[in-house]
Amino acid sequence: xxxxxxxxxxxxxxxxxxxxxxxxxxxxxxxxxxxxxxxxxxxxxxxxxxxxxxxxxxxxxxxxxxxxxxxxxxxxxxxxxxxxxxxxxxxxxxxxxxxxxxxxxxxxxxxxxxxxxxxxxxxxxxxxxxxxxxxxxxxxxxxxxxxxxxxxxxxxxxxxxxxxxxxxxxxxxxxxxxxxxxxxxxxxxxxxxxx
Amino acid sequence: xxxxxxxxxxxxxxxxxxxxxxxxxxxxxxxxxxxxxxxxxxxxxxxxxxxxxxxxxxxxxxxxxxxxxxxxxxxxxxxxxxxxxxxxxxxxxxxxx
Numbered sequence: 001x002x003x004x005x006x007x008x009x010x011x012x013x014x015x016x017x018x019x020x021x022x023x024x025x026x027x028x029x030x031x032x033x034x035x036x037x038x039x040x041x042x043x044x045x046x047x048x049x050x051x052x053x054x055x056x057x058x059x060x061x062x063x064x065x066x067x068x069x070x071x072x073x074x075x076x077x078x079x080x081x082x083x084x085x086x087x088x089x090x091x092x093x094x095x096x097x098x099x100x101x102x103x104x105x106x107x108x109x110x111x112x113x114x115x116x117x118x119x120x121x122x123x124x125x126x127x128x129x130x131x132x133x134x135x136x137x138x139x140x141x142x143x144x145x146x147x148x149x150x151x152x153x154x155x156x157x158x159x160x161x162x163x164x165x166x167x168x169x170x171x172x173x174x175x176x177x178x179x180x181x182x183x184x185x186x187x188x189x190x191x192x193x194x195x
Numbered sequence: 196x197x198x199x200x201x202x203x204x205x206x207x208x209x210x211x212x213x214x215x216x217x218x219x220x221x222x223x224x225x226x227x228x229x230x231x232x233x234x235x236x237x238x239x240x241x242x243x244x245x246x247x248x249x250x251x252x253x254x255x256x257x258x259x260x261x262x263x264x265x266x267x268x269x270x271x272x273x274x275x276x277x278x279x280x281x282x283x284x285x286x287x288x289x290x291x292x
Contacts, residue, residue, distance in 0.1 A: 004270070004273040004274050005280060007273065008270050008279065008280070012266065015261055015265070015266060015269070016259075016261045019259060019262070019265065021257075023259050024257050033262065033265055036269065037265075037268065037269050040269045040270075044273060091210070091242055092246065092249070116255065116256040119249070119252045119253055119256050120253075120256040120257055123253060123256075123257060134253065135257060137218060138250050138253045138254050138257075139254050139257045141254075143220070159214075159215070163214055166246075169249075169253075170249065173249075
């Protein structure tokens with residue numbers, strides 16, 4: 001077995017990121033802790049076979065995502081692998097920008113319309129395979145090539161999942177804002193929205 | 196054989212490359228073409244700005260602190276003593292953080 005102290009020193013810095021991702025994948029703190037625990041156990045068992053100087057962070061995330069998928073198989077549930085339709089291009093700014101007539105910047109619009117909690121909820125609503133890609137890219141900052149190796153899919157699939165996942169995310173947020181009456185399509189002769 | 200220089204000739208093309216642009220995945224040539232387009236196209240620049248903000252909110256919102264005790268629960272069993280050595284500055288591999 002690998003030396004535990006070396007393993008701890010090398011892998012501890014990644015635990016918080018792994019937990020954050022686990023939480024968004026499982027949507028449940030207890031399951032997230034279990035997932036991270038099992039990930040570290042598998043990583044420790046495989047650590048002597050891990051080649052030094054290669055991408056440790058990506059290797060750990062690969063174990064995390066594989067373990068998550070395997071746990072679903074063991075529980076006889078299937079992870080959501082729904083295919084998102086290829087939405088029409090969704091120009092969030094242009095949708096919001098209709099309100100620019102009232103002199104507010106796009107950034108202000110965005111943060112007024114969606115709370116952070118709503119954005120997180122929308123991420124958690126994405127089907128799992130899209131959610132994983134978005135988390136790895138946007139939260140963890142992995143490159144496309146790294147995501148491809150973590151998820152064991154071609155780079156084209158990574159890009160497609162990111163495109164569709166992000167579009168779905170934005171459409172959900174926009175629809176949510178519309179439902180709250182905050183983002184009516186402004187027609188030239190419409191009333192001013194109450195502010 | 197000469198290659199056509201990469202160009203972003205309209206907003207549809209800009210949008211098609213927008214996510215790659217924000218992900219830092221464009222080649223140097225494509226990046227330059229994109230930046231030129233954005234400098235001259237306020238709606239596309241606005242879209243890029245909003246998408247960038249949204250990406251930042253996703254990043255910030257989806258981060259979570261490590262729960263208390265998880266580190267010890269995970270690493271403890273690896274040591275026969277059950278005790279996890281703390282990484283004091285003297286023996287930490289990574290510099291002060």
